[in-house]
Amino acid sequence: MIGKKIRELRTKLGISQAELAKRLGVDQTTVSYYERDKRAITISMLYKIAGALGVDVKYFFSDDEVIPIPLPTARKLVPVYDTNMAVESETFPGSLEPIKLVPTDIVDVDCAFIVHDKGMEPEIRDGDVVFVKRTSIDEIQNGEIVVGLYMNVIRVKRFFKADNDIMLLNDNTEYAPIFIEKLERFQLIGKVVEIRRIPRPKKLRHREQ
The missing domain is CATH 2.10.109.10 (Umud Fragment, subunit A)
Structure with missing residues (x-):
């Protein structure tokens, strides 16, 4: 479920897997595993993903299927x-x-x-x-x-x-x-x-x- 939400939001924002990987400091394969729920995501990494995509981390645990508008304070993580x-x-x-x-x-x-x-x-x-x-x-x-x-x-x-x-x-x-x-x-x-x-x-x- 979390992986699906990450993929949907990333796609909606027009961010590639490679770009998200760069923001998180991981390789593209790791992002692919996250989005397919093939690899467990730690809480600290989930916060990094939320920050990179500009949403509150609570979004990943909600049942809301509507993709939220990114937070205006979102900035690139280097x-x-x-x-x-x-x-x-x-x-x-x-x-x-x-x-x-x-x-x-x-x-x-x-x-x-x-x-x-x-x-x-x-x-x-x-x-x-x-x-x-x-x-x-x-x-x-x-x-x-x-x-x-x-x-x-x-x-x-x-x-x-x-x-x-x-x-x-x-x-x-x-x-x-x-x-x-x-x-x-x-x-x-x-x-x-x-x-x-x-x-x-x-x-x-x-x-x-």
Whole structure:
């Protein structure tokens, strides 16, 4: 019953299984199993599905066959990863699981990363979150900030390309650039389209006695 309601609502909203899977941070096969009631849905995942489709979770347990109007506050849910994550495969995301899902009003966003690197300061500080649009290398302009996978490490850098050579440049001049001679050794994840600065806690000053 729940699977049927998910499928009907998704279809009514014009959302593909692939798009819903992206919003949930799962693969398309999992969504297909959910819709055919072939796989149990946890309560936490059901809340994610409700949020992704813009309805109250109670809808899935009601006998009402009328497809509701999506909640006006519904926003896209984006999977969030951490640049400190250990990447065992040569492709992203591979076996990586997002640490959480966050809502966003940005249409052209596919994933986000918590940055643990001071190389892009002052524009991107350690602890900031960057939102990324999946993009091909041919669509990237020199000087744009990208997220890519190189030597099993997720990197946030400025991108420069000449022929088949790539340079990943830091804004912080204390950090050396990375030169990549063979294009196949670098996987572009996407282009940074928004930087969300995380407020730093204020340090308490101790009065001298």
